[in-house]
Amino acid sequence: MTLKTVLLGACSALALAGIFSTAASAETLTIATVNNGDMVRMQGLTSEFTKANPDIQINWVTLEENVLRERVTTDIATKGGQYDILTIGNYEVPIWAKQGWLLELNKLGDKYDANDLLPSIRGGLTINSKLYAAPFYGESAMIMYRKDLFDKAGLKMPENPTWDFIGDAARKITDRKEGVNGICLRGKAGWGENMAFITALANSFGGRWFDEKWNAQFDQPEWKAALTYYVNIMKDAGPQGASSNGFNENLTLFQQGKCGMWMDATVAASFVSNPKDSKVADKVGYAIFPVKEGMTNHGNWLWSWNLAVPASSKKADSAQKFISWATSKEYTQLVASKEGWANVPPGTRTSLYENADYKKAAAFAEPTLAAMKAADITKPTVKPVPYTGGQFVAIPEFQAIGTNVGQLFSAVIAGQSTVDDALTAAQTATSREMKRAGYPK
Amino acid sequence: MARSVTTKHKVIATIAAWVVALIIFFPILYTIITSLKTEPEAIAGFNLIPSFTLESYITVQTQRDYFTPFMNSVIISVGSTILALIVAIPAAWAMAFSPTKRTKGILMWMLSTKMMPAVAVLVPIYLLFRDFGLLDSRIGLTVMLMLINLPIVVWMLYTYFREIPGEILEAARMDGAGLWQEIVHVLTPMAVPGIASTLLLNIILAWNESFWTIRLSTTNAAPLTAFIASFSSPQGLFWAKLSAASTMAIAPILILGWFSQKQLVRGLTFGAVK
Numbered sequence: 001m002t003l004k005t006v007l008l009g010a011c012s013a014l015a016l017a018g019i020f021s022t023a024a025s026a027e028t029l030t031i032a033t034v035n036n037g038d039m040v041r042m043q044g045l046t047s048e049f050t051k052a053n054p055d056i057q058i059n060w061v062t063l064e065e066n067v068l069r070e071r072v073t074t075d076i077a078t079k080g081g082q083y084d085i086l087t088i089g090n091y092e093v094p095i096w097a098k099q100g101w102l103l104e105l106n107k108l109g110d111k112y113d114a115n116d117l118l119p120s121i122r123g124g125l126t127i128n129s130k131l132y133a134a135p136f137y138g139e140s141a142m143i144m145y146r147k148d149l150f151d152k153a154g155l156k157m158p159e160n161p162t163w164d165f166i167g168d169a170a171r172k173i174t175d176r177k178e179g180v181n182g183i184c185l186r187g188k189a190g191w192g193e194n195m196a197f198i199t200a201l202a203n204s205f206g207g208r209w210f211d212e213k214w215n216a217q218f219d220q221p222e223w224k225a226a227l228t229y230y231v232n233i234m235k236d237a238g239p240q241g242a243s244s245n246g247f248n249e250n251l252t253l254f255q256q257g258k259c260g261m262w263m264d265a266t267v268a269a270s271f272v273s274n275p276k277d278s279k280v281a282d283k284v285g286y287a288i289f290p291v292k293e294g295m296t297n298h299g300n301w302l303w304s305w306n307l308a309v310p311a312s313s314k315k316a317d318s319a320q321k322f323i324s325w326a327t328s329k330e331y332t333q334l335v336a337s338k339e340g341w342a343n344v345p346p347g348t349r350t351s352l353y354e355n356a357d358y359k360k361a362a363a364f365a366e367p368t369l370a371a372m373k374a375a376d377i378t379k380p381t382v383k384p385v386p387y388t389g390g391q392f393v394a395i396p397e398f399q400a401i402g403t404n405v406g407q408l409f410s411a412v413i414a415g416q417s418t419v420d421d422a423l424t425a426a427q428t429a430t431s432r433e434m435k436r437a438g439y440p441k
Numbered sequence: 442m443a444r445s446v447t448t449k450h451k452v453i454a455t456i457a458a459w460v461v462a463l464i465i466f467f468p469i470l471y472t473i474i475t476s477l478k479t480e481p482e483a484i485a486g487f488n489l490i491p492s493f494t495l496e497s498y499i500t501v502q503t504q505r506d507y508f509t510p511f512m513n514s515v516i517i518s519v520g521s522t523i524l525a526l527i528v529a530i531p532a533a534w535a536m537a538f539s540p541t542k543r544t545k546g547i548l549m550w551m552l553s554t555k556m557m558p559a560v561a562v563l564v565p566i567y568l569l570f571r572d573f574g575l576l577d578s579r580i581g582l583t584v585m586l587m588l589i590n591l592p593i594v595v596w597m598l599y600t601y602f603r604e605i606p607g608e609i610l611e612a613a614r615m616d617g618a619g620l621w622q623e624i625v626h627v628l629t630p631m632a633v634p635g636i637a638s639t640l641l642l643n644i645i646l647a648w649n650e651s652f653w654t655i656r657l658s659t660t661n662a663a664p665l666t667a668f669i670a671s672f673s674s675p676q677g678l679f680w681a682k683l684s685a686a687s688t689m690a691i692a693p694i695l696i697l698g699w700f701s702q703k704q705l706v707r708g709l710t711f712g713a714v715k
Contacts, residue, residue: 030659035674040504059660062505062671071656078564080571082659192675247676252484267676277481277678 028057029319032072033087034065036305037270038137038345041335042326048334049325056318065192072310076101081312084319088133090124090304090377091392097132103309103316104130108324116329116349120375121304124388133306134327138347139265140371141200141301141391142364143287144272146280149173149180149260161290163204163229166261170237173260182237184259185230188246189410191402196391197263198409199402200299202226203381205292209393209430212386214439216430218405218423227409227419234413243414255279263289265303266371269364270342286367288374297382300390302375304347347372397437404429469691475684483680497685505668507689514664514690516579517654518647521586522640525594528587530636533598534624538607548599551592559589559652570657577659585657586647594643601635602628637704641697648694665690 033039039062046058061083063071068087075082076096088096096102108114114122117135125133143166145157153172158165170182186197199209207222217223234242237260239253247264251271254262255278262268275281289298307323309316325331329351335344341361344352346368352358353369362368377390387393392402405426411417417425475483476498477491501507536544566585567576575581605628613627629636651666658667669690672683698705 032659035671035679036676037674043504061659061663061667063655063667064670064673065675067655067670074563074567074656078567078571080567080576082576248484248674248678252481252678255481256485265676271677 027055027315027318028059029084029315029322030059030061030082031085031087031307031322032061032063032068032083034068034305035062039087039305041339041343042136042331042345045331045334045338049322052325053318053321056322058322076310076312079312081310081314083310084313084315085322086308086310087136087305088308090121090133090135090302090306091389091394091398093125093133093306093308094127094388094394095396096308097127097130101311102132103311103313104132105134105309105320105323106130107317107320108134109321112324112328113351116351118348118350118372120302120372120377121348124302124304124377125306133308134323135304135306135348136327137267137345138302138304138372139267140303140347140368140375141197141264141289141299142266142269142367142371143261143263143289144254144269145261145285145287146173146257146259146283147285148280148283150285157285157287159287161287162293163201163290164293166290167229167233170233170261174237179258180260181239181253181258182260183233184239184245184250184253184262185234185242186246186250186264187234187238187242187410187413188244188249189403189406190246191392191399191406193246193406194410195402195406196301196303198227198230198406200289200301200391201230203390204290204295204297204299205229206295206297206382208381208383208385210386210434212384214386214434214441216427216434218427218430223423224419227412227423230409231412231419238413243410265301266364266368267346269368270346270362273342273363284363286364288367288370295382298371298374300375300377300380302372302377302390397433401430401433404433469695472684472687472691475681476688478681478684480678480681483684484678497681498689500682501672501685501689505671505686507668510663510665510668511693513579513582513658513662514648514666515693517582517586517662517664518644520579520583521590521647522643524583524587525591525643526636526640529591529594529598529639530624530629532595533602534628536595536599537602537605538610548596551595555589555592563656566653567657576657577662579662582654582657582662582664585653586650589650589653590643590646593646594639597639597642598632598635601632601639604635605631634704634707637701638707641701641705645694645698 043060050056050058069092072083072086072088074080093102114131118138121135121138122131125131125135143157143161150157150169150173153169155169155172166183172182174180174182186194188194202208202223205222205226207220207226208217211217239245239258245253247268250259250262250264251268253259254272257280262272269284269286272278272284273281289301291298307326309319309323313319327348329349332344332349332352336357341355341358344358346352346362346365353365359365375390377388380388380390387395392398408417408422408425408429412419412422474489474491477493477495478488479492479494479496482488482492536548570576570581573581575584609631610623610627613623618627649666651670654664654666655670658664669683669686672679672686
C-alpha cells in the first residue's frame with residue numbers, strides 16, 4: 001500500500017466521519033454578536049455566568065456588523081431559530097418589535113434594576129410600555145479635541161461650542177506641513193457611517209429627513225446650509241481622502257496625532273485616552289456636540305448595542321437569564337474588578353455616572369453623560385417629524401435610502417459632485433424610494 | 442520548425458514572469474506582513490517592514506478556537522470534493538463518450554447556474570435547510586458546496602475525458618469489459634492527472650467559499666471563513682488581527698497547493714498539446 005493510498009483513505013475516512021457526526025446539544029444558548037471591544041470582553045467573562053448557571057452553555061457567533069444584520073434578518077424572517085440572543089442596535093429594536101420578531105423581556109428577575117437604565121436609552125427600546133431589548137452599551141456623539149493644539153493656537157473650548165467656533169478653530173489648528181488636520185469627520189458612505197454624522201449635523205441646523213407627511217426635505221435651506229458647512233470645513237481643515245474615512249480610520253488619525261478635533265461616538269473616548277494605542281492619550285479634551293448659533297439642538301445622536309431574544313428562540317427563559325446578567329450592575333462591577341473601571345461598558349446606567357471610582361478612572365464620563373442626556377430621539381430636530389431616531393430614521397427603508405444618500409454626499413467631498421447636485425439627487429432618489437415603499441402610510 | 446529563442450528574450454520573459462507572479466502573490470504577502478505588525482502600524486499606511494510582533498497571533502488564539510473551524514474546513518472541502526467526483530465522473534463520461542444533440546446545451550445550462558448571484562436563492566435555500574434540519578450542520582454544508590462546485594467539476598472532467606481516444610474504450614468493450622470496469626479500470630487511470638487537478642482545484646474552491654459557509658452555519662459547522670469574518674470590527678482596530686486570522690486560515694491550503702503544484706499544472710495543461 002503506497003503512502004498516497006493511505007493518505008487518501010485517511011482523508012476520506014476523516015471527511016465521512018466528520019460529515020455524519022453531530023454535536024451533542026444540551027441547553028446551549030447561541031448568541032450572535034459583533035466584534036467590538038466590549039463584546040469581546042463579555043465573551044471572556046462568560047465563564048463567570050456559566051459557573052453560576054451550570055445548566056446553561058454559551059456559543060458565540062461573531063460576525064461583521066452588516067453580515068450579522070443580514071444573517072439575523074434572514075433567520076428571523078424565515079423562523080430559522082438559529083439564535084437565542086441577538087446583538088442589535090436601537091435602530092432595529094422598534095422595527096423588529098413591531099413585526100413581532102422579538103420577545104418582550106419580562107423575565108429579567110426581581111433584582112434587575114430597569115429603572116436605573118438611562119431614560120433616553122430605555123425609551124428607544126420600549127414599545128407600548130414593553131421592554132424588547134436590554135442595553136449592553138450606549139453612546140452619543142461628542143467632540144474630542146487636542147488640548148495642546150488649542151493652547152498653542154490660543155483657543156479655549158467653550159462649554160457649549162457652536163459650529164462657527166468649531167469651523168474657525170479647525171482652520172486655525174490646521175498645519176498641513178506638520179500633517180495636522182484641524183478636524184476629522186466621517187466621509188465613508190453608509191447609513192451608519194457618514195450619514196450618522198451628517199444627519200446629526202443637519203438636525204442641529206434645523207434640518208429634517210421628512211416632514212409630517214413623509215415628504216423628503218433635501219430641498220430645504222437647512223440641508224443646504226448643513227451640507228455646505230460640512231463640505232467647506234472638510235476642504236479647508238479635513239484630512240486627504242476623507243471620503244474613505246469611517247470611525248476606524250478617523251480613530252487611527254486621531255490616535256497618531258493627525259487630528260485637532262474629531263466628532264464621533266462617545267465610545268471612542270476610551271480608545272483615544274488609552275496610552276497603549278494613542279500617542280495623544282494625555283492631551284485629549286472632551287466637549288458636547290456643537291449647536292448652531294441661536295439654537296439648542298445638539299444633533300440627538302443616540303446609539304446603543306442591545307441584547308434581545310428572537311421570537312423563534314426555544315430557550316427564551318435561559319436567554320433572558322443571560323441578558324439579565326450581562327446588562328446588570330453586577331456585570332459592570334465584575335468588569336471593573338477584572339479590567340478596571342475605565343473598561344466597563346458605558347452609556348446604559350445612571351448609577352455608573354454616580355460612581356466616584358468610574359468618574360475618577362474615566363475622564364470622559366461627565367461629557368458622555370451630558371451628551372446622552374442631551375439626546376432625544378423622539379424630537380431629533382426643531383421641526384416636527386413623523387419618525388423617531390437621532391442620527392437615523394427608524395423605518396425599514398432607511399438602510400437603503402441612507403446609504404444611497406451617503407454615497408451622493410461622499411462624492412461631494414471626493415470632488416466628484418457639488419452640494420447642489422448632491423442635494424437635488426438625494427431629494428429625487430429619496431422621494432422615489434418613499435413613494436415606492438408606500439409612504440405616506 | 443522551432444523558433445530560436447535568444448538570451449535577451451529569455452531574460453525578458455523571465456522578468457515578466459516574475460513580475461506577474463509577484464503581482465498575483467502580493468496580496469497574500471501583504472496579508473502575512475500585516476499580520477506581523479501592531480494594530481496602529483497596520484492601519485498607518487503602506488509599509489513593507491513590520492515590527493515582527495506575534496501579538497496578533499496570540500490574540501487570535503486567545504480569543505477564538507482555531508481547531509474546530511479548521512477541522513470543519515477540512516471535512517467540508519474534502520467531503521464535498523469526494524461527493525462531487527462521485528457524481529461528476531459518470532456524468533462527464535456519459536457526455537464525453539455518448540454525446541447527444543442536447544449535451545452541449547446541458548453543459549451550458551449547468552454552467553449558467555454559476556452565473557446567478559448566490560444571494561438571489563438565499564431565502565429558498567435557507568428554508569430548505571431549515572426544513573431538512575441542515576442549518577449549521579457539516580453534512581448540509583458539504584452537500585451545498587458539492588452542488589455549487591459540481592458544474593465546474595463536470596466541465597473540467599468532460600474536457601479531460603474528451604482528450605482520451607474513444608477507440609481505447611471500444612477496445613476494452615471488445616475485450617469484454619463492462620460499464621463499471623470501463624470507467625474504473627480504463628478511463629479513470631488514463632484521466633488521473635485531470636481528476637487530480639479537478640480534485641485539488643475543487644478543494645481550494647470549497648476551502649475559500651464564504652457566502653454559503655458563513656450564512657448557513659453558526660457554531661458547530663462554522664469553517665475558517667467564519668473564523669476570519671469574526672475579526673472584523675465596526676469600532677476599534679482589527680487589521681493586524683484579521684490578517685493573522687487570514688494567514689492561519691490560508692496556510693493549510695497554500696501548503697497543499699505548493700506540494701501539489703506539479704499535479705495541478707500537469708492537470709490544467711492536460712491535452713493542451715496533441
